[in-house]
Amino acid sequence: MTRVLVLNCGSSSLKYRLFEGDAAVVASGIVERIGEDEPGAPRDHAEALSTAMAGLPLEGLTAVGHRVVHGGLTFTAPAVVDDAVLAAIAELVPLAPLHNPANLAGIEVARALLPGVPQVAVFDTAFHRTLSPAASTYAIDAATAERYGIHRYGFHGTSHAIVSRRTAALLGRPLAEVNTVTLHLGNGASACAVEGGRSVATSMGLSPLEGLVMGTRSGDLDPAIIFHLHRVAGLPLGEIDDLLNRRSGLAGLAGVNDMRTLLARRASGDGAAALAFEVYCRRIRSYVGAYYAQLGRLDAITFTAGVGENAPAVRAAALAGLDRLGIVVDPVRNDAPDRGARVISPPDAPVAVCVVPTDEEWEIARQTLGVVAP
Known part of the structure; x- marks a missing residue:
């Protein structure tokens, strides 16, 4: 044993x-x-x-x-x-x-x-080493990037790996035949385009700061904001780092980084919470569209992690308006109190929308056994 x-x-x-x-x-x-x-x-x-x-x-x-x-x-x-x-x-x-x-x-x-x-x-980064040079290279001076290791590494790899694999199993299809956009939405959040089990695009980059709006991290922003805060506002780089990593995202927009609290405030009419929710979901939707284009064919979109698994309002809003791409969320299925792996799109939807619980610890155990088991 x-x-x-x-x-x-x-x-x-x-x-x-x-x-x-x-x-x-x-x-x-x-x-x-x-x-x-x-x-x-x-x-x-x-x-x-x-x-x-x-x-x-x-x-x-x-x-x-x-x-x-x-x-x-x-x-x-x-x-x-x-x-x-x-x-x-x-x-x-x-x-x-x-x-x-x-x-x-x-x-x-x-x-x-x-x-x-x-x-x-x-x-965490290993799953994303299948990214092509075009997907992992930043458009800065190549010698500088090489010298300082500036590269898109990606994170949450164990989660994206196990969730994409379990999505294929949920759909009853071989992993090699399934193209999936996995959305790991927790306090940290990232998107990944998975083509036949291989990561081909992911939202986090050199660090976990890039990409989606998160609990306390800004995600994507104009790099000139950093220069502006340093030169014009006089903020030291350490304070800017702290601002973008610990005082931005949902916390920066609405004062709370817990999605449950944000949703409750939004329901009570809190304008800041409503705006934060829209910014959060809009960013997810833009990545889904971009990764659909990158993959060329999309079979599934899968939500996972704390927010992805437990916030029906986020799932519905993040994919709203994508009907013409074959992406539809069934309200009854989405709001059902199920907690296991499930499909929340209509039965005849061209793109399956799924919820699959992540289990990063088991993925670590599985990968560990893969290199030590006789």
């Missing part, structure tokens, strides 16, 4: 899930406030992971799978961790300064606590 521990280390948190056999969850949990000066808070990731593992049945553990946010151009698939892999992940820290250091800490602690157990790094 295989048993895989999946670890997702953030800067001040640790999420874990222990799988056994075919996706059965044996245990799961989260440790928060790591390194914070509060009573009872773990001093560091080593203490947090030691505490978490003390209560887990780890006998016969097959492997540990680690979420690593940025694999750059180096990693196109999961990698069994050795010293060279650790060094390569460390070299990518400038591309993901908020994420890769925490991911590295989790790997190093797990290696120390579980000697002899294979450790596998699974990269």
Whole structure:
């Protein structure tokens, strides 16, 4: 019986899930406030992971799978961790300064606590390494881009991978024959055009800031806004970075980053909430149209993650007006209280609109087993 521990280390948190056999969850949990000066808070990731593992049945553990946010151009698939892999992940820290250091800490602690157990790094960016040069290249000076690693990397790869695969299964068709636009809508949000199981376009770029409107991130904007805020408003670059990543998106427009709260305020007549909702959905609709054009043929649009799975109003508004493209949401199906994978378009719609729950932890476990299983 295989048993895989999946670890997702953030800067001040640790999420874990222990799988056994075919996706059965044996245990799961989260440790928060790591390194914070509060009573009872773990001093560091080593203490947090030691505490978490003390209560887990780890006998016969097959492997540990680690979420690593940025694999750059180096990693196109999961990698069994050795010293060279650790060094390569460390070299990518400038591309993901908020994420890769925490991911590295989790790997190093797990290696120390579980000697002899294979450790596998699974990269958010790896699924998007199938992007063509035309899809992944920014139109800036080529030498500058090469020197500083400026490239469209894309993120949420584990989610887009499992959701596109499960969409094909839901439709009863081989993955290789299905073209899908997957919409991962959570506090972070991204769109991906998946052609026969391969990512061919995605909305996040060098960092997770680009693309869709998110809970606290702006998504796409005119780069001149940054220069304007620096030169005219006198804001330092660090403050602009904080503004675009932590004080923009829904939070910047309406003061809240939780879609449930936003929808409640919108229903009560809050004008700022209504505008934020329209901006959010308009951005999604523009990406759906663009990716339809990129794919040439579209078989399905799939919503996933917290907002995508649980906000019928967002799904309906994001695809409103696309009827002539064969994209229609059935109101009754869309509003039904189902929670599993389902189709919410009419039975005869040319493009299936689906809702498929994501499971990034299981995708990490699956990819981990793919490189360590005999």
